[in-house]
Amino acid sequence: MRSAVEIAAAVRSGERTARSVAEEHLATIASREGEIHAFNHVTADAALAQADAVDAKVARGEDPGPLAGVPVALKDNLCTRGVPTTCSSRILDGWLPPYNATVVERVTAAGGVAVGKTNLDEFAMGSSTENSAFGPTLNPLDLSRVPGGSSGGSAAAVAARFAPLSLGSDTGGSIRQPASFCGVVGVKPTYGVVSRYGLIAFASSLDQIGPFAATVNDAALLLDVISGHDRMDSTSIAASPTALLNDGTDVAGLRVGLVTELTDVEGIDPEVRAAVERAASALEAQGAIVERISVPSCIYGLSAYYLIAPAEASSNLARYDGVRYGLRVDGDDVYEMNSATRDAGFGAEVKRRIMLGTYALSAGFYDAYYAQAQRVRTLIIRDFAAAYERFDVLLSPTTPTTAFKFGAKTEDPFSMYLSDICTIASNLAGHPAMSIPFGLGSDAMPIGVQVLAPALGESVMFRVARAIEAAGGVA
Amino acid sequence: MSSNEVQAEIQYETVIGLEVHVELATKTKLFCACANEFGSEPNTNICPVCLGLPGSLPVLNERVVDFALRIGEALNFTVPQRSIFHRKNYFYPDMPKDFQTSQYDEPICAEGWIEVDGERIGIERAHMEEDTGKSTHVGGGGRIHDADHSLVDYNRAGVPLMEIVSHPAMRSSEQARGYVSELRAVLLAIGVSDVKMEEGSMRVDANVSIRPVGTTQLGTKVEIKNMNSIRSLGRAIDYEVERQTIATNTGERIVQETRHWDESEGITHGMRSKEGSSDYRFFPEPDLAPVAPTDEMRAAARAAIPELPAALRERIVAEWQVAEHDARVLVANPALSDYAQESVAALASGSARDVVNWCTGELLAYGNETGSEPNSWALSPIALAELVGLVGDGAISRSQAKEVLAGCLAGEGAPSDVASARGLAQVSDEGALAAIIAGVLEANPDAVAEYRTGDEKAQKKKRGFLMGEAMKASKGQGNPALLNRLLDAGLA
Known part of the structure; x- marks a missing residue:
């Protein structure tokens, strides 16, 4: 199996057809999708048509673009024109978006071939895909274990080689955590680097789209394609980092800080901690300077996140009222119809978060909860700014443990929330972070190492990621 | 209580x-x-x-x-x-x-x-x-x-x-x-x-x-x-x-x-x-x-702000000698007040007050009835100035001017052309009008007698009757101010 970079090169040069690449991946999907359930919807016919269009361009002597013929799986919270987009929720039953998300447009314009819409925790709320209304995705490396979430389907699709690339969204770790669980690379870019237009919102100030790939360079290829200013998104950054592909591996002289609050604390599996320390040593061996650093406010991230994200979600999800699209359950008047629809359409976790968020924004509670959480957020940004005065990048585990078994955390929402403890601070700060697979635990499941960088620090983050990838991760 | x-x-x-x-x-x-x-x-x-x-x-x-x-x-x-x-x-x-x-x-x-x-x-x-x-x-x-x-x-x-x-x-x-x-x-x-x-x-x-x-x-x-x-x-x-x-x-x-x-x-x-x-x-x-x-x-944004209504009203009350109420009506309609200002600027004779009267009377009503904006009217601000001038010069009477205005708005041409095409001209020849008054007094001796002996109410009534007869005799074209003066002289 070749990488996305190699596939694109082969298709561009005419050495391979995009159709053969698509057929090969669709065959892999056909053989294993039944047991893994990475997709809510496989768009086989459309994929072949897109592949043929790429081949036609090559035949005409035109360049189909940097993703020429590369299959890409799309998280099912990205709007695709005329293709069901469900957020793995019953409430969007039957809805066909009349427009494409900006990232979908960019992937297609770059010659990428969309193969389907991947499963997720309903509305991206969860860390295992167990909250999908359409059943969970299974971890391709061990079917008794979760793939992580919320972008579990996108992570599994890459791990199962259904597609060399996929897109997910990351609100509190929803790309990095499943990447870690499935042994693939997952990137959450700086907030504003990738347009959110067409990403169905969970928590607007935290959501960011990013790539999954088998290699760091493949992730760079896809991020290069989807990043850049979009006038349809007011929070889109004017000058995004570009040309991350093949952007070097040299880490000599780089200052790397190992975040003690995310590494040296109870709850972090010793095997995971050991893997991060090995990664640090590997960087040192390549000339980096590694030290431990404290980012004290990190530990409040989880609490702040579980006020801010539900608050925004409670408002973002209000529109699913049965009036205009999706599910409608009739009631005696419009308000009863609204209630009946939302009661039938949303799952338990979504309802829990809507309740939490509604409460946090209510008169009399706003200052104690939402406003206080925003102050914590400011504190985290300040602590990170101080850390980045001394360090170029920071290092930590991506998740406290390797992939857990199905049902292990479904009874206790808080234990589930804790699996995002290492990833949440980057979303609150708006900073980029990525997970790189680095060795296996004694359960033979992959361990992920997280590289964190300051805003728009993608270039240095990718360099460090390549150096870690090159070190291999074997104990 | x-x-x-x-x-x-x-x-x-x-x-x-x-x-x-x-x-x-x-x-x-x-x-x-x-x-x-x-x-x-x-x-x-x-x-x-x-x-x-x-x-x-x-x-x-x-x-x-x-x-x-x-x-x-x-x-x-x-x-x-x-x-x-x-x-x-x-x-x-x-x-x-x-x-x-x-x-x-x-x-x-x-x-x-x-x-x-x-x-x-x-x-x-x-x-x-x-x-x-x-x-x-x-x-x-x-x-x-x-x-x-x-x-x-x-x-x-x-x-x-x-x-x-x-x-x-x-x-x-x-x-x-x-x-x-x-x-x-x-x-x-x-x-x-x-x-x-x-x-x-x-x-x-x-x-x-x-x-x-x-x-x-x-x-x-x-x-x-x-x-x-x-x-x-x-x-x-x-x-x-x-x-x-x-x-x-x-x-x-x-x-x-x-x-x-x-x-x-x-x-x-x-x-x-x-x-x-x-x-x-x-x-x-x-x-x-x-x-x-x-x-x-x-x-x-600052540069896009025109003279605001309060200032504009104050200015036109002072400069054009119009009533505060009329200024208010005019200024409440910016397109119309622009129109009026253009017209006043083009006045050769006649008063700005007359321009405002036409604007807040007949023209405002016309705009409301037809749902049209001043810039689309067949009567340009300059033409209105001409019409006001014709009245001011005594060439046509006020009531004739209404007819001319209607003709202009209907697209019949410039005010002077409409007036002549419709045969509208005011007779201000004092000799001719004096002859008309003399004829009316002679033809209505009873009314004249009743005027001379009657009380104030009767006087008013008879005078109005005689004035009407005089206007009729002039085919509606007699200069009303002149006829009034000549009638008073004849009855004295």
């Missing part, structure tokens, strides 16, 4: 605050590129953004900020360096996202004022927000609760609004009407809205309360909605003040509520009150950046 009788002697003062929503006349909506148009086929000016479809995001229309800055300038507001949007969360079927993107505690315009009849009325704030769609409830008396079904038109969803909130600074319905008239004139003059209350591009809600004269604490306020003209605003306030006064005098407690003005019955109805008070759970809109107008944007 009962307690009711004691209370009845208390004198109450009315306290009024007004919330005015104005639809801004931008080409496109507040957060998307859909046309901002009144009267299109339902659900034709819509897109993923104004329908609030999943995944869509708002992008602020810069023109709206420009209009808000103009309003800030014209109404003496402070425009802070930074303002932000908030989400106002509540469920309603004509609101696509089930929250309204609005401004809350950091509006674009803070603490302004407007002068109304020599008094400054304080304005607390003005902020940008999106309009909702429009629901039509079918069956059940047109209310959402009892309707069989409802139809929603989202063309209006996302139309930019400015909400302008006065302090509770007004003390009478007359003052409230004056405030809205002046506000309307200013907004029209600065070109930010067509402010048509009948079409809903200007909507006025009134907060009305009463309190004993001499006290400073505000009474319980009642919000009245659904007034579709400045006149009905006045009626609704008067009704509400009376209702509150009677209620208070009979020991009834005023409840804070929203009441609906019924134009045909001339009363306010309590609307079905929502259970509990609404909590809108405002929080900063995460999908939009703060609004931070640059110095260039502020300068451009």
Whole structure:
């Protein structure tokens, strides 16, 4: 199996057809999708048509673009024109978006071939895909274990080689955590680097789209394609980092800080901690300077996140009222119809978060909860700014443990929330972070190492990621 | 003496605050590129953004900020360096996202004022927000609760609004009407809205309360909605003040509520009150950046402000010697006052006051009847100046001028051409008119005799009769002033 970079090169040069690449991946999907359930919807016919269009361009002597013929799986919270987009929720039953998300447009314009819409925790709320209304995705490396979430389907699709690339969204770790669980690379870019237009919102100030790939360079290829200013998104950054592909591996002289609050604390599996320390040593061996650093406010991230994200979600999800699209359950008047629809359409976790968020924004509670959480957020940004005065990048585990078994955390929402403890601070700060697979635990499941960088620090983050990838991760 | 009788002697003062929503006349909506148009086929000016479809995001229309800055300038507001949007969360079927993107505690315009009849009325704030769609409830008396079904038109969803909130600074319905008239004139003059209350591009809600004269604490306020003209605003306030006064005098407690003005019955109805008070759970809109107008944007808005109505009225009252009321009528219509100013500038003879009389009389009526704007009239401002000149020179009479005006508006040509084509000319030849008067007196000896012997009433009647005969004899073309003088001489 070749990488996305190699596939694109082969298709561009005419050495391979995009159709053969698509057929090969669709065959892999056909053989294993039944047991893994990475997709809510496989768009086989459309994929072949897109592949043929790429081949036609090559035949005409035109360049189909940097993703020429590369299959890409799309998280099912990205709007695709005329293709069901469900957020793995019953409430969007039957809805066909009349427009494409900006990232979908960019992937297609770059010659990428969309193969389907991947499963997720309903509305991206969860860390295992167990909250999908359409059943969970299974971890391709061990079917008794979760793939992580919320972008579990996108992570599994890459791990199962259904597609060399996929897109997910990351609100509190929803790309990095499943990447870690499935042994693939997952990137959450700086907030504003990738347009959110067409990403169905969970928590607007935290959501960011990013790539999954088998290699760091493949992730760079896809991020290069989807990043850049979009006038349809007011929070889109004017000058995004570009040309991350093949952007070097040299880490000599780089200052790397190992975040003690995310590494040296109870709850972090010793095997995971050991893997991060090995990664640090590997960087040192390549000339980096590694030290431990404290980012004290990190530990409040989880609490702040579980006020801010539900608050925004409670408002973002209000529109699913049965009036205009999706599910409608009739009631005696419009308000009863609204209630009946939302009661039938949303799952338990979504309802829990809507309740939490509604409460946090209510008169009399706003200052104690939402406003206080925003102050914590400011504190985290300040602590990170101080850390980045001394360090170029920071290092930590991506998740406290390797992939857990199905049902292990479904009874206790808080234990589930804790699996995002290492990833949440980057979303609150708006900073980029990525997970790189680095060795296996004694359960033979992959361990992920997280590289964190300051805003728009993608270039240095990718360099460090390549150096870690090159070190291999074997104990 | 009962307690009711004691209370009845208390004198109450009315306290009024007004919330005015104005639809801004931008080409496109507040957060998307859909046309901002009144009267299109339902659900034709819509897109993923104004329908609030999943995944869509708002992008602020810069023109709206420009209009808000103009309003800030014209109404003496402070425009802070930074303002932000908030989400106002509540469920309603004509609101696509089930929250309204609005401004809350950091509006674009803070603490302004407007002068109304020599008094400054304080304005607390003005902020940008999106309009909702429009629901039509079918069956059940047109209310959402009892309707069989409802139809929603989202063309209006996302139309930019400015909400302008006065302090509770007004003390009478007359003052409230004056405030809205002046506000309307200013907004029209600065070109930010067509402010048509009948079409809903200007909507006025009134907060009305009463309190004993001499006290400073505000009474319980009642919000009245659904007034579709400045006149009905006045009626609704008067009704509400009376209702509150009677209620208070009979020991009834005023409840804070929203009441609906019924134009045909001339009363306010309590609307079905929502259970509990609404909590809108405002929080900063995460999908939009703060609004931070640059110095260039502020300068451009300032430069776009024309002479404001108050100054314009003062100037034309002083320079043209027209009545304050006529100046007010003229200036309330910026296109017409531009027209009048152009016409006055072109006057060769005749007075500016005559120009204003034509503008606020026949021409305003013509514009209203035909729904046409002055710049589309077949009578140009220069032609009106010519017409005024013809009357001023005595070439045609005022009544003839009306006919000429109608001909000009019908596209028959320049005033002098229309006058000659229709054979309209005034006879000012004193000899010819003296002969007419002599003939009339000779032909009506009885009337002359009755005039000479009658009382004042009889004199007036006979004189009018003789004048009519003289005018008839001149085929309506005699110069009336001259005929009057000659008749008086003949009767003396």
